[in-house]
Amino acid sequence: MQDFYNILPLILVASGIVISVVIEILSDNSEKILPWFSALVLLSASVYSIMLMNNTGTIFNGMLATGGNVYIFHFIFTIGAMLIILGSIDYIKKYGSYFGEYYILILNAVLGMMIMASARDLFMVFIGLELMSICFYVLAGINRKKLNANEASLKYVLLGAFASGFVVYGIALIYGTAQTTSIDKIIAGFVPLSHNILFITGLFLFLVGFSFKIAAFPFHQWVPDVYQGSATTISGLMSTGGKAAAFSVLIILLSAVAPSNANVFRPYFAVIATLSMIYGSIVAISQNNLKRMLAYSSIAHAGYMSIGLASGNYESIAGIIFYLAAYTFMNIGAFIVISMIEGENDSKLQLSDYVGLNAKNPKLAALMALFMFALSGLPPFAGFFGKYYVFISAIEANLTWLAIVGVISSVISVYFYLRVIVLMYFKEPETSVAVHNSNYGVLAAVISALFVIVFGLFPGTLLDLITSFLK
Amino acid sequence: MSFEFILFIFFSLIAAVSAVIMITRPNPVMSAIFLIINFFSIAGLYLILHAQFISIVQIIVYAGAIMVLFLFVLMLLNAKSEKDILSGKNKIKIFAVVIAGLVFAQIAYLIFFSSPGKALSPDVAASIKAGTVEQIGKELYTNYLLPFEAAGFLLLASTIGALVLAKKHFD
Numbered sequence: 001m002q003d004f005y006n007i008l009p010l011i012l013v014a015s016g017i018v019i020s021v022v023i024e025i026l027s028d029n030s031e032k033i034l035p036w037f038s039a040l041v042l043l044s045a046s047v048y049s050i051m052l053m054n055n056t057g058t059i060f061n062g063m064l065a066t067g068g069n070v071y072i073f074h075f076i077f078t079i080g081a082m083l084i085i086l087g088s089i090d091y092i093k094k095y096g097s098y099f100g101e102y103y104i105l106i107l108n109a110v111l112g113m114m115i116m117a118s119a120r121d122l123f124m125v126f127i128g129l130e131l132m133s134i135c136f137y138v139l140a141g142i143n144r145k146k147l148n149a150n151e152a153s154l155k156y157v158l159l160g161a162f163a164s165g166f167v168v169y170g171i172a173l174i175y176g177t178a179q180t181t182s183i184d185k186i187i188a189g190f191v192p193l194s195h196n197i198l199f200i201t202g203l204f205l206f207l208v209g210f211s212f213k214i215a216a217f218p219f220h221q222w223v224p225d226v227y228q229g230s231a232t233t234i235s236g237l238m239s240t241g242g243k244a245a246a247f248s249v250l251i252i253l254l255s256a257v258a259p260s261n262a263n264v265f266r267p268y269f270a271v272i273a274t275l276s277m278i279y280g281s282i283v284a285i286s287q288n289n290l291k292r293m294l295a296y297s298s299i300a301h302a303g304y305m306s307i308g309l310a311s312g313n314y315e316s317i318a319g320i321i322f323y324l325a326a327y328t329f330m331n332i333g334a335f336i337v338i339s340m341i342e343g344e345n346d347s348k349l350q351l352s353d354y355v356g357l358n359a360k361n362p363k364l365a366a367l368m369a370l371f372m373f374a375l376s377g378l379p380p381f382a383g384f385f386g387k388y389y390v391f392i393s394a395i396e397a398n399l400t401w402l403a404i405v406g407v408i409s410s411v412i413s414v415y416f417y418l419r420v421i422v423l424m425y426f427k428e429p430e431t432s433v434a435v436h437n438s439n440y441g442v443l444a445a446v447i448s449a450l451f452v453i454v455f456g457l458f459p460g461t462l463l464d465l466i467t468s469f470l471k
Numbered sequence: 472m473s474f475e476f477i478l479f480i481f482f483s484l485i486a487a488v489s490a491v492i493m494i495t496r497p498n499p500v501m502s503a504i505f506l507i508i509n510f511f512s513i514a515g516l517y518l519i520l521h522a523q524f525i526s527i528v529q530i531i532v533y534a535g536a537i538m539v540l541f542l543f544v545l546m547l548l549n550a551k552s553e554k555d556i557l558s559g560k561n562k563i564k565i566f567a568v569v570i571a572g573l574v575f576a577q578i579a580y581l582i583f584f585s586s587p588g589k590a591l592s593p594d595v596a597a598s599i600k601a602g603t604v605e606q607i608g609k610e611l612y613t614n615y616l617l618p619f620e621a622a623g624f625l626l627l628a629s630t631i632g633a634l635v636l637a638k639k640h641f642d
């Protein structure tokens with residue numbers, strides 16, 4: 001029984017999915033019930049993931065890990081998805097996909113992320129990855145009538161299937177050489193295995209597949225089109241939850257090399273990090289569409305986090321988890337604000353639509369400004385400490401040059417984040433059309449803002465918690 | 472010469488010949504049909520190795536489901552011949568040759584240099600037992616129960632997704 005109690009967050013979300021399907025079948029206005037039901041399910045799952053944080057262990061024949069940093073990830077996923085659901089209540093009416101399945105698919109995607117973060121077996125990793133990805137493919141194209149949503153969905157499914165192919169091929173080679181799919185056993189035999197060229201090839205293919213999922217540089221082509229074409233709330237979920245889930249798997253791999261300091265992945269991640277940071281920050285400058293701009297900024301953020309993967313010590317793992325927690329809340333907040341300003345048929349997404357926003361709707365302008373400050377990494381918001389911890393870990397791993405590249409690209413990125421703020425506050429609006437906000441959306445954005453501020457003011461508390469689970 | 476050996480020669484000849492015919496047909500539908508023959512003969516090879524389950528899955532999943540998918544794609548592309556699809560796309564051809572070469576090199580390395588069989592149990596009776604449906608079912612409901620359940624949710628999610636994308640009425 002204790003085992004089942006320990007995975008209560010997973011069980012809650014899973015049974016929530018089954019009950020949602022029944023509600024969808026029985027009720028005629030499921031689109032009104034399901035957002036509240038799924039938000040409640042996710043909220044209770046997040047509460048339990050905090051309560052059960054100290055029950056660390058592996059269960060079900062070493063399939064799943066419970067407690068510790070895994071449950072910090074579960075908290076990020078569930079709270080993030082709950083905020084997205086709050087933001088969706090009014091948005092999807094405007095977007096034209098006002099039906100209950102939307103919420104069931106979000107719950108399924110969250111279950112996939114949670115499985116990925118807990119997985120201690122490559123089977124579970126893959127099933128979680130597919131569960132999350134398939135829900136995202138559908139959610140990206142959930143409005144069949146929109147051409148750019150179809151484009152986003154198709155591009156995502158083709159490239160995502162390609163990436164999954166890499167992952168499966170990698171898993172096959174790893175299984176062939178290690179003769180087990182259990183991650184703990186692979187980690188235990190890592191040093192002798194790393195002399196086997198087939199094992200390293202498999203691991204490399206596995207990493208390439210996940211580099212697609214975290215949207216790092218050479219594998220980023222799908223990101224701008226998919227984020228632009230999908231519903232804004234869904235882009236928010238894909239760029240945060242999806243990225244955090246993929247990073248949670250990479251972190252498990254990293255913990256294989258962290259104690260021995262034999263980081264065989266260092267050159268790979270260092271190259272990926274450098275290219276993603278520079279490319280993301282520079283290309284984002286030339287974007288006029290806000291969703292596209294955030295897509296490129298998401299590539300850059302994947303680069304900053306990959307610095308931590310390259311340095312590969314315990315500080316960097318803690319830094320990445322902190323960064324992901326911070327990034328989740330600031331990015332979800334930004335996407336929710338964009339979704340409120342967005343008009344029908346993908347209008348009002350350009351930078352010019354934000355001119356003089358302060359005069360039209362000071363509440364939204366203030367929230368947006370906060371998220372932009374946080375994303376650009378200015379203190380005292382959470383984004384600053386995320387970058388700070390990751391850069392510090394790079395310096396400790398003798399990768400000072402990588403930290404310097406990171407600082408330079410952060411400075412570049414300040415330009416396009418602050419440009420939004422300048423347009424909102426220091427320019428007169430050309431039209432006086434009022435911008436309406438949705439109460440639920442504002443609530444979600446305010447909660448995200450609170451997390452961003454609290455993580456920024458008391459970064460040590462969260463970091464100490466993460467570090468205490470690492471050793 | 473044992474009966475098993477004769478069967479092995481029979482199935483592997485069919486597999487090799489149908490594979491060659493498959494990639495040389497100009498008509499994609501013909502290629503697809505020879506691919507089915509190839510799948511069936513490989514399923515026969517699995518059966519000789521006492522891997523009942525893999526053999527059945529090979530027929531149900533590959534010869535059944537995946538082939539239907541292939542034929543759907545061919546139907547949608549509506550290409551009369553290979554020339555329509557690949558004309559003037561030398562880059563794709565080079566890419567295909569490179570990938571095929573890589574896969575071949577890898578398999579050759581596996582077979583001739585890293586001898587994957589040496590770590591396997593030489594116990595023939597145990598390996599025969601491992602391939603039965605009974606044994607796989609037992610593993611699936613004990614050690615691998617959780618992935619099995621998770622796969623159920625994967626199927627549920629894809630069913631809902633397919634229904635949403637295909638059948639939802641929009642106003």
